[in-house]
Amino acid sequence: MRITTNAILRNYKSNLGTSISNLNKSRTHVMTQRSFNSVAEDPASAARASQLHRKYYTNLDNLNTLEDVQSRQDGQEDALMQISNAIRTISSDYNVQAMNGDKQTKETRATFASAIRQFQQSMTLSLNSTYEDTFLFAGTDGKNPPFELKDDGKLYYRGIDVNSVDDTPAKVLDPNSDYKKLQKFQEEKLYVDLGMGLSFDNISQHIVSSSAFNVSLPGIKAIGFGKDGDLNNNVITLAGQLADALEADQFDAENYGKLMDKFKTKQTDVLNQITDLGVKAEFLNTTKERLTNNDISLQEQMVKVEGVDTAEAISDYMWNQYAYNAALKVGTSILSPSFIDFMK
Numbered sequence: 001m002r003i004t005t006n007a008i009l010r011n012y013k014s015n016l017g018t019s020i021s022n023l024n025k026s027r028t029h030v031m032t033q034r035s036f037n038s039v040a041e042d043p044a045s046a047a048r049a050s051q052l053h054r055k056y057y058t059n060l061d062n063l064n065t066l067e068d069v070q071s072r073q074d075g076q077e078d079a080l081m082q083i084s085n086a087i088r089t090i091s092s093d094y095n096v097q098a099m100n101g102d103k104q105t106k107e108t109r110a111t112f113a114s115a116i117r118q119f120q121q122s123m124t125l126s127l128n129s130t131y132e133d134t135f136l137f138a139g140t141d142g143k144n145p146p147f148e149l150k151d152d153g154k155l156y157y158r159g160i161d162v163n164s165v166d167d168t169p170a171k172v173l174d175p176n177s178d179y180k181k182l183q184k185f186q187e188e189k190l191y192v193d194l195g196m197g198l199s200f201d202n203i204s205q206h207i208v209s210s211s212a213f214n215v216s217l218p219g220i221k222a223i224g225f226g227k228d229g230d231l232n233n234n235v236i237t238l239a240g241q242l243a244d245a246l247e248a249d250q251f252d253a254e255n256y257g258k259l260m261d262k263f264k265t266k267q268t269d270v271l272n273q274i275t276d277l278g279v280k281a282e283f284l285n286t287t288k289e290r291l292t293n294n295d296i297s298l299q300e301q302m303v304k305v306e307g308v309d310t311a312e313a314i315s316d317y318m319w320n321q322y323a324y325n326a327a328l329k330v331g332t333s334i335l336s337p338s339f340i341d342f343m344k
Contacts, residue, residue, distance in 0.1 A: 012331060019324045026317040035308045049306045056298040062195035063291045069192060069215055070284050072131045076217050077277045079126040079136060080270055083223070086119045087235060087267040090242070095260055106249075113246035120239040124149045127219045127236075137219030139188035146219050153240040158185060162225040162234045182225045190216035194287055195294075213284075222273040224266060231258065235266035 028037055036042040094112050104112075127137050127147045134142035141158060148156045155162045164178035191212035199211045224233040232238055238259060245256045 016327050016331065019320070019327045023317075023320040023324045026313065026320045029308050029313045030310075030317050033308055033310070033313075034306050036306065045305050049302060052298055052302045052305060056295070056302065059195065059291055059294050059298060062193070063288070063295065065192055066194050066284060066288050066291065069194070069213065070281070070288075072134075072136065072215060073277055073281060073284070075129060075131045076136050077274060077281075079129045080222060080274050080277070082126045083123045083235070084267055084270045084274065086123050087263065087270065090116055090119055090239065091260065091264045091267070094242070094246075104251075106251075109246040109251060113243040116239055116243040116246070120236055120243070121149065123223075123236050123239070124155070127223070137217060137222070139185055139216055139218040140190050142190075147236075149236065153237070153244070155234060155236050155240075157182065157220045157225070160185075162220065162223075163227065163232050163237055164225070165227050179226060182220055186218050186221040186225070188216050188218055189214045195291060196287075213280075213287075217273065217277070222270055224269060228262070231262045233266075235263065235270070238263045238266065 029035065036045060039046040094116060124147050128145045129136050135144065135146055136142075138144060138146035138158070144158070146158055148159075150156065160178045160181055162182065164182060166177070166179040189207075189209070191207050191209075192215055194213050196213070197211050199208045200206065201208055223235045226233050232241065242256065242259050242263060245252060245259060
């Protein structure tokens, strides 16, 4: 069988091209640490890798959201602790001293009243604290400051007087009364998805509470609203009434004592909300641990599907480099001397 020079050259170029391709492929595997760099190389692994990447980035989004929720709750807890400390200070420092009306002058009581009003302003500011651009205690209306303390001492929550009472007759249902609105405000929920299988009720189309995390903490729920008998049920309003009692021309120790006793009980309500935040914080820590473990597991799975054994990849690259160099050397000896080489 006669083998022509052209046939040899064609085979050589074809084999050299294959060698170059193998060398480039193995080099790419070493540099990218991936077993494939296009779907065509390994369609099955590419499909599996696509699913893993989708799960990984979803899990990463949940982790970022959870950390954001934790920061938000830290802000809520700090604000409530400030309010609790203010209540404790007023209860301890302005109780026995202010009640001793026979020994305290009007000027002294006015000084106490001024200090209490400063605490009243401070508590209002704490309830209007923000995280990024969201008001922490505004329920579902996080873009507007929830509390407003007027010059006359009245406190408003989202435009409604917190001292509103349920004066609707028992047989009349008025969901639009101010008191009913405050009741609805304190029950508002604001859910975020933390990877717990967010789902909706088939009938009401509302979010199933167990499938998401509620980040809402309406301030009105923490400090109270309405009245309890003849006494207001809001801690900031009570602080203002304590100051009013101290500024009165005739100090009424008995009335002041009733107000102070009611004021002290409100610290328990605030502490209960802080305790609830602590329970939520523990849940968030557990959830974060689970999501972190998922993150590690998904990364390991992605490495198994699309990663390469580094030692094997380098060995493969070195072999292909050797084969390519050998091919180049072979090329120099393909054309054997011909009759023309001997012509003078």
